[in-house]
């Protein structure tokens with residue numbers, strides 16, 4: 001099934017599996033880099049919890065997968081999506097984060113011999129959230145979670161950065177600051193100007209500030225990402241974009257949240273008043289999931305910023 005897209009770098013391949021399908025759209029980004037775009041809404045039984053964007057890089061010696069999906073079954077669907085582009089096996093899996101869809105498919109690929117790679121600060125958060133995420137997924141995915149085991153990188157990378165040279169491609173794994181989850185990281189291909197942002201960037205849909213997110217640090221991390229001047233961004237959620245769209249859908253929202261809420265906090269404005277006053281945010285209301293997430297984002301970011309004062 002081929003879809004029509006407006007983008008210039010179009011390669012629309014949609015992978016279906018069975019009647020209740022997870023829709024994954026494979027797109028060529030640049031050079032050896034590809035994106036696998038999942039749904040923009042919440043996690044469901046039907047989408048296997050693959051409500052996120054993943055990536056892969058085809059090297060001379062095999063495929064480097066960036067983020068492995070939320071389950072064993074979801075990982076197999078991601079593998080199928082990769083196979084629509086290349087016959088090469090997934091030899092490496094890099095995790096950009098610790099939310100379920102970033103890493104709970106690791107075990108599937110590790111069992112096939114792939115090397116799993118992540119920063120130590122990412123693995124720390126994975127360990128902290130593993131049982132909570134498995135419990136939540138169980139209620140949504142039911143038997144589709146069967147066989148899933150939280151498996152993190154066996155030799156986590158210390159520090160904030162590592163350069164991985166795999167099959168002729170240099171991949172820079174970097175922590176730019178805590179964002180959606182503590183220890184979120186990005187994968188940067190300087191030669192191609194391709195940045196796999198993980199949950200640092202959301203486009204087309206509103207980002208989520210969770211209780212353990214850090215809106216102010218996220219904003220700073222976004223600025224460091226911009227300083228890399230990527231030509232192509234594969235976001236954590238949404239289709240591949242240029243920097244301008246990432247700035248509009250994520251950077252501007254973070255700026256707005258932090259600036260508005262810092263000022264309100266300085267004025268000791270009660271939280272209910274702040275939420276009522278800022279519930280309308282016309283610049284961002286067209287983003288998907290705005291109605292579900294925006295007020296909660298305000299509330300949690302306000303609590304975070306007050307605690308940081």
Ligand SMILES: [Zn+2]
Nearest residue numbers: 052099199236
């Ligand atoms: Zn995510």
